[in-house]
Amino acid sequence: MSTDLAISTRGLRKTYRNRRGQRAVAVGGLDLDVPVGGVHGFLGPNGAGKTTTIRMLLGLIRADSGTMTVFGQTVPERLPDVIGRVGAIVEQPKFFPSFSGRKNLTMLARAIDAPTSLVDVVLSDVGLLDRADDRYKGYSLGMKQRLAIAATLLKDPDLLIFDEPTNGLDPAGIREIRGTMRGLADRGKTVLVSSHILAEVEQVADTVSIIARGELIASGSVADLIGAGAAGTVRVGIADVPRAQQVLGAQGWTVRPEGRYLLVDGGVAPASITEALAAQRLFVDELVPVRVDLESVFLDLTAGRGPGTHAPPPEGEHRPAHHAGEAS
Numbered sequence: 001m002s003t004d005l006a007i008s009t010r011g012l013r014k015t016y017r018n019r020r021g022q023r024a025v026a027v028g029g030l031d032l033d034v035p036v037g038g039v040h041g042f043l044g045p046n047g048a049g050k051t052t053t054i055r056m057l058l059g060l061i062r063a064d065s066g067t068m069t070v071f072g073q074t075v076p077e078r079l080p081d082v083i084g085r086v087g088a089i090v091e092q093p094k095f096f097p098s099f100s101g102r103k104n105l106t107m108l109a110r111a112i113d114a115p116t117s118l119v120d121v122v123l124s125d126v127g128l129l130d131r132a133d134d135r136y137k138g139y140s141l142g143m144k145q146r147l148a149i150a151a152t153l154l155k156d157p158d159l160l161i162f163d164e165p166t167n168g169l170d171p172a173g174i175r176e177i178r179g180t181m182r183g184l185a186d187r188g189k190t191v192l193v194s195s196h197i198l199a200e201v202e203q204v205a206d207t208v209s210i211i212a213r214g215e216l217i218a219s220g221s222v223a224d225l226i227g228a229g230a231a232g233t234v235r236v237g238i239a240d241v242p243r244a245q246q247v248l249g250a251q252g253w254t255v256r257p258e259g260r261y262l263l264v265d266g267g268v269a270p271a272s273i274t275e276a277l278a279a280q281r282l283f284v285d286e287l288v289p290v291r292v293d294l295e296s297v298f299l300d301l302t303a304g305r306g307p308g309t310h311a312p313p314p315e316g317e318h319r320p321a322h323h324a325g326e327a328s
């Protein structure tokens, strides 16, 4: 198993018995690779199996079958050897409301035998140093979440696992957590963050894995996944759409009208479009590359794959995982 991977799973499977006594698949043969370093987004609609996967990795629940490694060590068997390198924020820790953030962390450091000199370091890591002496109960939700992250950092983990860390936070809180995750990755930590909200992860993740119904359906760098969906379309705003369509079509380009715009596909250089139109005394008032965001890639890939939207495919009919950068 490659040691360049912080996490790797093969054929990971977990089923639950539902109320009618039937086995329902929560994770159905998941192959997941999380490289060492950077922020890795673990994405999928609600009920896709993200939390179940994280709980299996942390040894909190048992897998039915499949293999898992964390930093090359087989888990759960070798978990005691690696758990010290893993910090997970799966639920809110209990802090004393009337004590300051600093005092809460100092007590925690003593309890886990971490040097108390680390307290200010981790407070600074999450951007709470200037509020360290304020009482916990006066903290915003985002600050409470960041204190939870700071608590995890006390044991100086190499891998941080965040399960839906921005749940319930306002946009400012979401930005703060995003900044904190980025900062941790920039200092060499590996961050795994699960989310069903793409927009939150797109801006901070270096690589992503997209799962639906417990299976991997796409993985790769954010840039590659977005690039795979984009194919270089340019939107042209112009007064005389039909004439412009004729002129650009005559160049052999694929041109589609869309309201008062024209869409030119196939990675044609914007300068060539301007030049061809200006030669016919047609002047553009807008020329923008169409940005395909991860959200649309995600919606496309997971379409119809939310929980309960359709029955799992019969054995042998699984859609192959799409890896960015591969011809598909």
Ligand SMILES: Nc1ncnc2c1ncn2[C@@H]1O[C@H](COP(=O)(O)OP(=O)(O)OP(=O)(O)O)[C@@H](O)[C@H]1O
Binding pocket: 016, 017, 025, 026, 027, 044, 045, 046, 047, 048, 049, 050, 051, 052, 053, 196, 307
């Ligand atoms: N303890 C359990 N008993 C029965 N079913 C469960 C249990 N835990 C999870 N499930 C089911 O397994 C599936 C995957 O759930 P999981 O919580 O892993 O998804 P998720 O991707 O984390 O979703 P969310 O974003 O909503 O947390 C769901 O259909 C869920 O109802």
